Amino acid sequence: MNYRLGLDGSIEAVWRIEQPKLAARLVRFLRDVGLAEEIAQDAFVAALEHWPEQGIPDNPGAWLMQVARNRALNRLRRTTMIDRTHRALATEIGELNRVAADADAAFDEEDDDLLRLIFAACHPVLAPEQRVALALRVVGGLTTAEIARGLFVSRATVAQRIVRGKRRLREAGAEFEIPTPAERSTRLDVVLEVIYLIFNEGYVAVSGPAWLKPILCAEALRLGRSLAALMPDQAEVLGLLGLMELQASRFPARVDAAGLPILLLTQDRSKWDWSLIQIGLGRIRQALLLEPTPQSYLLQAMIAACHARAVEAADTDWIAIAAYYHALALVAPSPIVDLNRAVAVGMAFGAAQGLGILDSVKRDPRLKRSHMLPAVHGHLLLRSGRTCEAVAEFRRAAFLTDNLQERAALLALSECASVPHGRTDPSHSCAGRWHEIKPKKGQDAANSA
């Protein structure tokens, strides 16, 4: 751990705290996310020029805000000058005075600023990858390089997503008002999707080398906590936050010494982050007080909570998990949810019952190329004692997956199934592997490690 408390680190810390507030106020003032972000950056550059010599001012937020305010005003003046042929000079001067007089009032902090900024960065006119990049940049204050590292893409790709996203907002004439109550729920769904996407991108990255810090997961948690403070009456916000916290609580147990992933049922639960679990469980309790009929994220969080409450894998309440997947299939139907439900029912009521559920989803065209269907099928067949059929399904799954690690694991499973080895225990590492299935991009509703 590096504990160097140099000025650079302190300036960066101030920036982390002030950047979202600065960008939020500038967006309200300028009605342009691109311009707001540029001016916020300019203010930071000014700080980097002045602070190392003069020291960090007593009120760094006010300092940055003052610089940004002056630059924003200059920008507006210049735009007005360029337009001068279209305006009478008198009107122009009047306009300038008005802008200057309004500027102070407009720069006062408003409670809704940050929320407005979050909704702007997650605007429906943007493509999903543009929303992710803009949210990380404009709300999170991450640099292009940090975002690129987190997403495992090049800096040029991130820069392009940000530039195109800003342009798209401008061209679409996107409004930056807080969504009205009527549109709030659909707009909020997009925001939650962006946050969960950021979390899952970071989550995938953790399965890389063990020393890689899941910075995007931390970012998603921060965004989620922020949103929960700004919209305290939304059960789905708390549901998503609880879900992410419970998933993050398992990070320390998620990879072995060689960096290979360890699946939930075989993880060393003493390594789980038990204080984070308590915090996550608290969010779920709070959400259920707000909303007695849980929706998608809250249901997923409740499923994760069943795992979190089990001190050992064998203690898992599979009956509750099966019931929550059933509810999830009602509020957010998807073949992935049905697959998870088949596994949970298989664990709770026996493999035959699980196979019964699988029968109803087997012909879903969306699962035709998926390795998860034969993998789950093989697992349930194995537990029913239908070994030959199970081996064939595991091989089919191995053929369908393009993840090499997963293919090796599936082939090992088919090997291990074809050798008679006595009774299979649901918590055994071989048989227990496939109880949890995650859709590729993590956007879909499903449980995960």
Place this chain on the structure above:
Amino acid sequence: MRFMMLMVPGAYADPAPFKMPNDDEIKKMMKYNEELKKAGVLLTLEGLHPPEEAVRITFKGGAPKLVDGPFAEVKEFVGGYWMLDVRSKEEAIEWAKRCPAFKDDVIELRQVQEMSEFSEDVQRAARELGEL
């Protein structure tokens, strides 16, 4: 990374009778807590009853022994704490500096130990120790 931000009120060491904070002071502290929340860095916070009500369990010589207050010899008592989840120690310091604390208060920042912060070597050593 998580930091515990411990508030050590200066008023505990002051022989003058304890004075409850006024409305304005309370409002300032509430606004600060709200800011921590909105920034997404606050996990929990709690205020503690005054040290006069504290008891101590000492282990002098090894056996637990209950000792009632007042503890005249103790100079500093914790009055409450915030649990923060931030990106860096510098960020925790920056938040601490913004606290609307009273004159002579002290804030102590302590990082929470997390296994994942240690290098793989240290983690392996810890595992081996656990297996002994």
